[in-house]
Amino acid sequence: MRRPPRVNYDEIAHLYDTQPYRARSADPQLLSFAGERNAADLAVLDIGCGTGNQLIADRSAVPYGRYFGVDRSSGMLRQARLKMADIAWVQANGTALPFSARSFDFVCCQFAFHHMEDKAGMFRAVFRVLRPGGRFALRNMCPQESGGWLYYEYFPEARLVDLRDFWAPDAVIGTMQAAGFVGVTAAYEHLRFEQNLPAWLAVVRRRDTCSQLQAISDAAYQAGITRLERDIADPRRPRSRQDKLCLVTICGNAPHGSG
Numbered sequence: 001m002r003r004p005p006r007v008n009y010d011e012i013a014h015l016y017d018t019q020p021y022r023a024r025s026a027d028p029q030l031l032s033f034a035g036e037r038n039a040a041d042l043a044v045l046d047i048g049c050g051t052g053n054q055l056i057a058d059r060s061a062v063p064y065g066r067y068f069g070v071d072r073s074s075g076m077l078r079q080a081r082l083k084m085a086d087i088a089w090v091q092a093n094g095t096a097l098p099f100s101a102r103s104f105d106f107v108c109c110q111f112a113f114h115h116m117e118d119k120a121g122m123f124r125a126v127f128r129v130l131r132p133g134g135r136f137a138l139r140n141m142c143p144q145e146s147g148g149w150l151y152y153e154y155f156p157e158a159r160l161v162d163l164r165d166f167w168a169p170d171a172v173i174g175t176m177q178a179a180g181f182v183g184v185t186a187a188y189e190h191l192r193f194e195q196n197l198p199a200w201l202a203v204v205r206r207r208d209t210c211s212q213l214q215a216i217s218d219a220a221y222q223a224g225i226t227r228l229e230r231d232i233a234d235p236r237r238p239r240s241r242q243d244k245l246c247l248v249t250i251c252g253n254a255p256h257g258s259g
Contacts, residue, residue: 025057026057026058026060026061026062027054027057027058027108027110027137027139029106029108029135029137029139029249029251030044030058030061030062030106030108030137031061031062033105033106033135034062034065034106037105040064041064041065041066042062042064042065042066042105042106043065043066043068043103043104043105043106043131044058044062044065044066044067044068044104044105044106044107044108045068045069045070045097045099045103045104045106045107045108045129046058046067046068046069046070046107046108046109046110047070047094047097047107047108047109047112047122047126048070048071048094048109048110048111048112048113048115048116049069049070049071049076049077049080049089050071050073050076050080050112051076051079051080051083052069052079052080052083052084052087052089054108054110055067055069055080055087056083056084056087059084059087066088067087067088068087068088068089068090068099068104069087069088069089069090070090070091070092070094070097071089071091071092072091072092072093072094073091074091077089077090077091094109094112094116094122094125094126095116095117095118095121095122095125096125097125097126097128097129099129100129101128101129102129102130102131102132103129103131104129104130104131104134105130105131105133105134105135106134106135106136106137107126107129107130107134107135107136107137108136108137108138108139109122109126109136109137109138109139109140110138110139110140111139111140111141112140113138113140113166113167113172114140114141114162114165114166114211115165115211119167119172119175120175120178120179123136123175123176123179123181124179126179127179127180127181127254130254131254132254132255132256132257133253133254133255133256134253134254135251135252135253135254136176136181136251136252136253136254137249137250137251138172138249138250138251139247139248139249139250140166140247140248141162141166141245141246141247141248142166142169142188142246142247142248143159143162143163143166144163144166144168144169144246145188145190145246145248146244146245146246147244148242148243148244149243149244149245150195150200150241150243151204151210151212151213154204154224154227154228155212155213155216155220155221155224156220157216157217157220158212158213158215158216158220161212161215161216162212162215165215169186169248169250172186172250173186173250176250176252177252180254180255181252181253181254182252182253182254182255183251183252183253184250184251184252185250185251185252186248186249186250187248187249187250187251188246188247188248189246189247189248189249190244190245190246191244191245191246191247192242192243192244193242193243193244194240194241194242194243195240195241195242195243196239196240197228197231197232197238197239197240197241198232198239200228201225201228201229201232204224204225204228205225207221
């Protein structure tokens with residue numbers, strides 16, 4: 001049976017950019033690739049582009065490219081078009097990319113892979129549209145290495161959902177290699193920071209701030225809020241906590257002569 005999506009992005013598209021953590025800087029993987037190729041006209045595709053923040057930041061850093069954004073949410077794409085009309089915003093599923101073979105030099109998917117139903121199919125679709133020597137960069141959260149994340153402590157059901165939806169890096173690497181990618185690598189980024197609990201409570205009270213809160217049951221969400229409120233009200237407990245989150249970037253290339 002087909003599972004419902006974690007988030008209905010059409011419903012929250014007009015609010016998406018008011019959430020925290022939505023600002024984007026240029027993708028270092030694209031900057032590195034552009035420097036290696038020294039090409040005058042790169043074709044770049046962002047899968048799961050949302051409201052376009054990442055692609056717009058990339059275009060500002062590498063202005064000579066041709067940019068395409070794909071998302072299955074018409075609402076999110078509507079917001080993207082309002083920001084920059086000269087990027088091609090295309091409504092499509094990441095597993096059925098409506099482009100000819102060998103169309104792109106660089107393809108990325110940032111913080112959207114867990115929403116893909118047919119993940120292996122997406123890798124095959126990306127491999128098909130990459131030109132020989134092209135690169136695919138996948139960036140996402142790594143729940144397998146994020147055991148100390150406070151979201152998982154206060155909303156433990158979220159970790160169970162994430163372990164289902166976010167493939168482990170080894171599984172991603174193996175499936176990419178099976179699709180034909182070569183030189184596949186994974187780089188981990190362990191983020192450690194101080195979390196102010198009252199400020200964080202204000203964030204999580206707005207449930208649309210992250211898909212983890214929307215993917216769990218109402219009861220699990222309310223239980224986490226209640227526990228957090230109780231901890232903040234307890235004078236014996238600290239008002240801030242150490243927090244930890246792991247991100248992973250997995251890159252692979254289409255071999256020269258592929259197609």
